[in-house]
Amino acid sequence: MDAIVSRQTLDRLKRGVPPVHAIDELSVGMRSLRKKLDVLLAPDASPRWFYVTSEYGEGKSHFHCYAKHYALERGYAVASLDVNGDDGALNHPQRHFALILDSIRSSLKKFEHCQGFAEIVRTFMEQEDPESVVSLLSGAYSEDPYTAAGTDPNRLWGYLWHMQQDDQPFVRSRYFSELLRYLSGQDLINKSWYGRFAVAYRLQLVQRILRDTGHQGLLLFVDEIDNVVRQIGTRGHPACFRTLAWYCSAPVYPAVRVIFASTPEVIEMLDSWGRSNYGREIRSQKTVRPEEVRTFNQWSREAEEQAGQGWHSCPKLTAAQRVELFHRIAGIHSQAWGCERRLKQSFVERLAKQPEYATPRRWVRTVVRILDLLEQNGLPE
Numbered sequence: 358m359d360a361i362v363s364r365q366t367l368d369r370l371k372r373g374v375p376p377v378h379a380i381d382e383l384s385v386g387m388r389s390l391r392k393k394l395d396v397l398l399a400p401d402a403s404p405r406w407f408y409v410t411s412e413y414g415e416g417k418s419h420f421h422c423y424a425k426h427y428a429l430e431r432g433y434a435v436a437s438l439d440v441n442g443d444d445g446a447l448n449h450p451q452r453h454f455a456l457i458l459d460s461i462r463s464s465l466k467k468f469e470h471c472q473g474f475a476e477i478v479r480t481f482m483e484q485e486d487p488e489s490v491v492s493l494l495s496g497a498y499s500e501d502p503y504t505a506a507g508t509d510p511n512r513l514w515g516y517l518w519h520m521q522q523d524d525q526p527f528v529r530s531r532y533f534s535e536l537l538r539y540l541s542g543q544d545l546i547n548k549s550w551y552g553r554f555a556v557a558y559r560l561q562l563v564q565r566i567l568r569d570t571g572h573q574g575l576l577l578f579v580d581e582i583d584n585v586v587r588q589i590g591t592r593g594h595p596a597c598f599r600t601l602a603w604y605c606s607a608p609v610y611p612a613v614r615v616i617f618a619s620t621p622e623v624i625e626m627l628d629s630w631g632r633s634n635y636g637r638e639i640r641s642q643k644t645v646r647p648e649e650v651r652t653f654n655q656w657s658r659e660a661e662e663q664a665g666q667g668w669h670s671c672p673k674l675t676a677a678q679r680v681e682l683f684h685r686i687a688g689i690h691s692q693a694w695g696c697e698r699r700l701k702q703s704f705v706e707r708l709a710k711q712p713e714y715a716t717p718r719r720w721v722r723t724v725v726r727i728l729d730l731l732e733q734n735g736l737p738e
Contacts, residue, residue, distance in 0.1 A: 363693035406605035414716035448596035451552030455542035475541035506558035574612030582619035602656035679709035
């Protein structure tokens with residue numbers, strides 16, 4: 358990293374924000390989670406999801422960045438959803454799906470500057486020949502909806518038909534902007550309960566198009582799951598877990614991988630008693646289709662198996678790991694300011710054992726401030 362990037366990284370660490378650069382270098386103690394990522398991103402992964410729990414400040418946000426960074430290196434597109442506010446509510450996929458699509462980032466160099474799925478499709482259609490574009494959309498249209506999708510397949514066929522009929526380049530057609538809106542999910546936001554079936558179909562299209570443009574698949578990181586407790590009563594709405602189950606375990610998404618994260622309070626909602634209650638409530642709803650029940654039951658079986666092995670959690674750093682992280686941050690600090698000041702190893706080791714720096718976030722912010730003081734005031738070593 359050059360000096361400017363190093364300073365930007367230090368500024369993010371000081372504010373308690375995960376880094377954009379030097380993610381591998383700053384990922385101390387992530388070995389077990391990296392092994393889990395290797396398993397998850399394998400082509401034949403089963404199940405295609407896992408759950409991570411973490412208290413505030415214990416590295417969940419950093420793992421979020423690390424997981425997406427690692428998936429990009431493995432050829433996956435990545436997306437995220439923070440379950441915060443009404444627009445991110447899990448029980449309304451028709452509202453939050455546009456957020457997921459807008460968050461998609463590509464692992465491919467030709468799409469590295471694209472902000473969102475619609476922009477990836479736009480770039481492909483503007484750069485490729487018409488035959489390749491028709492082939493891409495024809496492949497997407499060939500996907501059979503796993504559940505009722507209403508007029509969605511017909512709408513896609515209409516865009517494809519106009520592309521083949523128009524003499525002018527499709528990117529200059531008025532239907533082009535409508536297609537991009539369709540592929541960004543913006544038209545789903547105000548739909549009622551049945552909009553979730555259109556979401557299910559659109560995700561099939563997203564998966565197919567990503568694969569056909571050279572991606573291994575899609576990693577979706579769903580964060581702040583604990584907000585379903587705060588937003589909707591004390592137990593969360595059963596539709597939240599119906600949606601989560603669909604993303605994780607629906608058989609039509611073999612190339613989609615999901616990580617969801619929360620504070621430990623959600624563990625009680627994922628035990629066999631909690632899942633049974635949610636399953637019973639889901640089955641009692643009049644609008645629920647049989648495939649939704651099957652998908653929830655499959656997810657529940659996978660959850661039972663994973664719970665038996667122990668849910669994953671962000672690691673609590675040992676004193677030795679804090680010392681190691683101190684030296685790595687010090688290396689970035691020296692790159693940022695062009696000089697190196699060393700504290701005595703014994704002082705760093707004593708500092709790392711102090712209980713007030715128990716969480717990684719507190720430790721990282723403290724380290725950067727100490728190094729800044731050394732740089733600014735020339736404190737004795």
